[in-house]
Amino acid sequence: MPKVRLFSTPICPYCMTLKRFLTEKGIEFEAIDVTQDIKAQDEMIEKTKQSTVPVLDIGGEFIVGFDRELIIKKLNIKD
Amino acid sequence: MIYDLIIIGLGPAGITAGIYAKRQNLDCLVVGKSFGGQMMNKSVDIENYPGFEKISGFDLMEKMREQLVQKGVQIIEDEVLEVKKKDNFFKVTLSSKEFHSKSIIIATGSSYRCLGVEGENNYLGRxxxxxxxxxxxxxxxxxxxxxxxxxxxxxxxxxxxxxASKVYILEKGIEVLASKSNQEIVSSLYPKIEVILEVEMKKIEGEEMVKKIVFKKGEDEIILPVDGVFIQIGYVPASSIFNGLVDLSNRNEILINKETCETSTQGIFAAGDVSDGKVKQIVVACGEGAKAAMSVYKYLNKK
Known part of the structure; x- marks a missing residue:
């Protein structure tokens, strides 16, 4: 399984949804609060060229938003 | 498997309907793209929901979500793409799966109203x-x-x-519509906020990210350098995928019987902000969710 990182802010419905989704599917991930980790915030914006959350980094591939279908595909798991 | 009921929407109306449905022992599935709806986007506390003198939308939603989960209701956080009536059943298509049910409660709430100016879509997320x-x-x-x-x-x-270092509020009218108390709080406690009236938005421009907005004020065209644009011009009913399945009002709200929450289509009920109820409040959405679930119970027993 590639390294998975979740970039989020504290009050964000889709961040919460994505966090629950990863937990339900038993995916190990690093949760990063980009309001606290400004370096990670800069990295997220630099990689995605976007200023929105959530962002999921799956082994270096960045996905913006909760795109369930795409995330399932990239993680190679069953829904 | 055919569910007794599929509830579409994970806001206050959908969650309450789920709690009531479970208490009536209905085989029920609750689906929606994400928990919370508008409540999660409320940036100040809720002070008119009974039982809590003051609570954030986030915390109230978490409490509602936990209650639904504790009841053992099946929940899927995924976008509903289509609902179709097939004979006496309904087919609900999500982004990754399909489900069938004998009845439906639509509790999809509202979506953000778009501004409709050049650059808005292009710079969304940027x-x-x-x-x-x-x-x-x-x-x-x-x-x-x-x-x-x-x-x-x-x-x-x-x-x-x-x-932010500076926050502009741009209002198209000759005065703002926010409550007097909110205006007073802003003018006395928030020196970073500046209100500009009679703004006719023209476009949002930038390079990789937003750099400026262009608007007309009277005869003048003004270019305002900004890094972010937050659009807060109200909501529209999240009913577009149900157009043709149930009757809508001229404001695209789903027409319901206010006693039973029945729509024009047998077996489909609607509750909360997506319905044509006049009062759009969290507590009213909960009330309608409860009514809709109890009506579904009666409807299924009659069948």
Whole structure:
């Protein structure tokens, strides 16, 4: 399984949804609060060229938003 | 498997309907793209929901969500793409799966109203946002504009003030529509916020990210350098995928019987902000969710 990182802010419905989704599917991930980790915030914006959350980094591939279908595909798991 | 009921929507109406359905022992599935709806985007506390003198939308939603989960209701957080009536059943298509049920409660609430100016779609996520609580913290020490001088616009501006160096509120009318108390709070406690009236938005421009907005004020065309644009001009009913399945009002709200929450289509009920009920409040959405679930129970027993 590639390294998975979740970039989020504290009050964000889709961040919460994505966090629950990863937990339900038993995916190990690093949760990063980009309001606290400004370096990670800069990295997220630099990689995605976007200023929105959530962002999921799956082994270096960045996905913006909760795109369930795409995330399932990239993680190679069953829904 | 055919469910007794599929509830579409994970806001207050859908959650309450799920709790009631479970208590009536209905085989029920609750689906929606994400928990919370508008409540999660509220940037100031809720002070009119009984049982809590003051609570954030986030915390109230978490409490509602936990209650639904504790009841053992099946929940899927995924977008509903289509609902079709097939003989006496309904087919609900999500982004990754299909489900069938004998009845439906639509509780999809409202979606953000778009501004409809050049650059809005192009810069969505690249400086343009509808979710202040989600994306606002990413604008630390930046200059942002809130479009809309209503209650939501003022609340968003107050939230953004914790992060941004400067917050403009741009209102198209000759006066703002936010409550007097909200206006007083902003003028006395939020020096970073500046209100500009009679703004006719023209476009949002930038390079990779938003750099400026262009608007007309009287005869003048004004270019305002900003890093972020938060659009807060109200909501529209999230009913587009149900057009043709149930009757809608001229405001695209789902027409319901106010006693039973029945729609024009047998077996489909609607509750909360997506319905044509006049009062759009969390507590009313909960009430309608309860009514709809009890009506479904009666409907299924009669069948």
């Amino acid at each position: 400086g343009v946002s509808y979710c202040t609580t989600c994306d606002g913290p990413l604008f630390r020490n930046k200059v942002v504009a809130v479009i809309g001088g209503g209650e939501a616009g003022f609340e968003a501006a107050r939230f953004l003030s914790s992060y």
